Amino acid sequence: MGLPLSPQDWFDLFVHFAFLSLMGIGGAITTAPEMHRYLVTEKNWLTDSSFSSSIALAQSAPGPNVLFIALMGWQVGINAGGGLSAGAPAWWLGLLGVVLTMLGIMLPSSILTYKATKWAHVNRDLTSVQAFKSGMAPIVIGLLVSTGWLLSAAHRDFSQDWKIWLVTAVATGVMLRTSIHMMWLIAAGGILGAAGLL
Amino acid sequence: MSSEAQESRHPQSKTELFMVFTFLALQGFGGVLTVVQRELVERRKWMTKVQFVEEWSVAQVMPGPNVVNLCLMIGGKYFGVAGALAAVGGLICGPLVLVLGLAILFGGVADNAVAQGALKGMGAVAAGLVIATGLKLGTSLPKNPMGLWTAIPFAVISFACVGIFRWPLPWVLLGLGSLACLIAYRALKQLPSRLDAKTRPDQEVS
Numbered sequence: 001m002g003l004p005l006s007p008q009d010w011f012d013l014f015v016h017f018a019f020l021s022l023m024g025i026g027g028a029i030t031t032a033p034e035m036h037r038y039l040v041t042e043k044n045w046l047t048d049s050s051f052s053s054s055i056a057l058a059q060s061a062p063g064p065n066v067l068f069i070a071l072m073g074w075q076v077g078i079n080a081g082g083g084l085s086a087g088a089p090a091w092w093l094g095l096l097g098v099v100l101t102m103l104g105i106m107l108p109s110s111i112l113t114y115k116a117t118k119w120a121h122v123n124r125d126l127t128s129v130q131a132f133k134s135g136m137a138p139i140v141i142g143l144l145v146s147t148g149w150l151l152s153a154a155h156r157d158f159s160q161d162w163k164i165w166l167v168t169a170v171a172t173g174v175m176l177r178t179s180i181h182m183m184w185l186i187a188a189g190g191i192l193g194a195a196g197l198l
Numbered sequence: 199m200s201s202e203a204q205e206s207r208h209p210q211s212k213t214e215l216f217m218v219f220t221f222l223a224l225q226g227f228g229g230v231l232t233v234v235q236r237e238l239v240e241r242r243k244w245m246t247k248v249q250f251v252e253e254w255s256v257a258q259v260m261p262g263p264n265v266v267n268l269c270l271m272i273g274g275k276y277f278g279v280a281g282a283l284a285a286v287g288g289l290i291c292g293p294l295v296l297v298l299g300l301a302i303l304f305g306g307v308a309d310n311a312v313a314q315g316a317l318k319g320m321g322a323v324a325a326g327l328v329i330a331t332g333l334k335l336g337t338s339l340p341k342n343p344m345g346l347w348t349a350i351p352f353a354v355i356s357f358a359c360v361g362i363f364r365w366p367l368p369w370v371l372l373g374l375g376s377l378a379c380l381i382a383y384r385a386l387k388q389l390p391s392r393l394d395a396k397t398r399p400d401q402e403v404s
Contacts, residue, residue, distance in 0.1 A: 021262050026367035028263045060317050061300055063223045063293020064230050066263035070294055071301055084302065098298070102290070109262020110270055114282060116260060117271045127386050134343045134386070135379030136255035137248075139371065141335050142353035143258065144231075146361030148328030151228070151321060164322045171326025175232075176333060182236065185323050186227045193319020194312045 005045075005080040005093075010100060013045075013076065017069065017104025022112070028066045028105055029055075035072065045076045066105065073101030148172075163198050207243050212277050212284040218242075219269055219288030224296070228324025230265045230289065232331045238272070245272075247338040254335075259371060265289065343385045344378070352378050 005013075016038055020031045032055065039046045046054075054075060058068035077097030081090025123129050152168040171185050192198055209215045222233045231254075238244045245253070257267035266286055273285025342349040352374065359370045 023261060024263070025261045025371065026258065026264070030367065056317075057300060057304075058297055059228070060320070061293065061297045062226050063297065064226065064263060064265045064289055066266060067290070067293055067297050071297060074298060074301060098294070102294075106262065106266055106286070109260060110266065110282075110286070113257070113260040113262065113267045114270060114274055114279070117256060117274060120256065121275075127383060130343070131379050131383035131386055133252040133255060135382035136259065136375055137251045137342055138339060138344075138349040138352035139356045139375050139378055140255045140258050141251065141332055141339070142356030143360055143367070143370070144254075144332035144335065145329050145353075146357045146359075148325045148330075148332060149357070149361040151325035151328065164318070167319065167322040168326040168329070171323040172330045172333070173326075175327050175330035179240070182233065182327055183225055183227075185327065186320050189319035189321075189323030190316040191319070193322075194316035196311070196315055198315060198319050198322065 005076075009043075010096065013073075013097070014100040014104045017101050018108050021105045021108040024105075024109070028069060032068075035069075039072060039076065045079065046072060050075045050079075066102075069101050069105050070098045073097035073099070076101075167192065167198065209244070209276055212280055215273055215276065215281055216284040216288040219273075219285045220292045221288075223289045223293050226293075227320055229328060231268070232324075232327045234265070234268065235331050235335070247335055248341055251335050251338055259375070342382075343389065344382050345385070348381060348385075 020028070020034060023034070024031045036051055040048055040051050051072065054071035055068045058071055059065055061067070074094045074097055077093035077095065078084055078090050080097075081093035083090060120129050120132075148168075152165060167189055171189065174180060174185060175182070209218065218237070222237055223230055226233045235250060239247055239250050253268060253271050254264075257264050257271060260267050266289065269285040269289045270282040274282035277284065336353060339349040339353070340346045344352075356370055356374050359365045359374065360367060
């Protein structure tokens with residue numbers, strides 16, 4: 001299963017993610033369609049199902065969502081090495097895939113952000129820097145609420161989804177009113193869902 | 199930064215930074231941002247709400263993974279490049295090992311009905327936590343130099359553009375963002391008295 005990748009291929013993989021790193025304003029996930037085009041359609045390095053399961057797995061596990069990219073790199077390497085059952089060589093290629101894709105997606109944007117932050121700190125007395133921070137504040141707050149909204153409004157059929165929305169609404173209220181640890185809320189949601197109540 | 203951090207606490211070492219971010223990341227089901235806000239602003243008091251929103255604005259506008267940007271900015275603020283590496287390392291390393299382990303064990307997301315149901319329930323709660331974090335940060339808006347009654351419409355419109363009309367984020371950030379920055383610029387220019395050290399937005403400590 002899968003074709004071995006040449007050094008040139010590995011290099012291309014890194015460069016492609018480095019390019020996407022600078023394109024992904026609003027988060028790496030916004031460039032997922034382009035990753036799909038490149039990895040699945042153009043290069044055939046990943047199957048459709050392993051592409052979507054990378055995203056699903058990373059979102060269900062704790063940690064930053066950007067780890068879906070590590071899982072894609074892992075899959076590309078494992079496939080190139082002949083599958084998980086091929087043993088150590090495939091595992092090393094999987095790790096190589098993780099390192100190259102994660103460095104690619106993080107390095108360019110991180111360097112840019114670090115430099116921009118330093119610049120903004122040195123120039124923090126400029127009215128324009130203060131105007132940027134003050135002006136963007138309400139926008140990003142609105143966007144944050146819309147992120148949560150989109151997460152729960154992915155389901156749109158009221159007769160079926162009112163229970164999901166109720167859980168979201170209760171979680172919002174509890175989080176606003178109490179300082180209960182968030183893990184308890186997440187666990188409660190997981191138990192309700194696992195019991196088939198949602 | 200020292201003048202800013204006077205009244206707030208801050209990490210003592212890069213090791214602490216690494217450990218704190220590992221701890222945060224491993225709690226981050228359905229996104230790490232909510233945990234970062236709660237732990238660093240509400241519990242540890244490393245920064246105020248206003249400072250957090252400012253950092254998040256930059257992290258959001260810069261390309262790349264937002265939470266990675268946020269953590270590297272926070273780490274970099276205390277210990278420069280090494281601090282940025284420690285924070286991002288903490289954010290990534292633990293969850294990466296975990297997620298690779300899961301991938302090896304299951305080869306993908308478990309597709310039985312119980313696991314799917316649990317994920318659905320966890321997702322619904324995670325959505326509520328993100329909404330609540332946004333609303334909490336909204337309570338910092340009265341301190342905005344534009345004034346509360348200009349800031350709130352911007353928050354509501356940006357919510358509607360992305361949440362209801364599903365417009366692409368970069369355009370909303372660029373269009374609505376530049377308008378808001380212009381208004382903020384004019385407000386700051388018209389109120390030179392507000393620019394003295396005491397009330398400068400990045401030095402407010404609540």
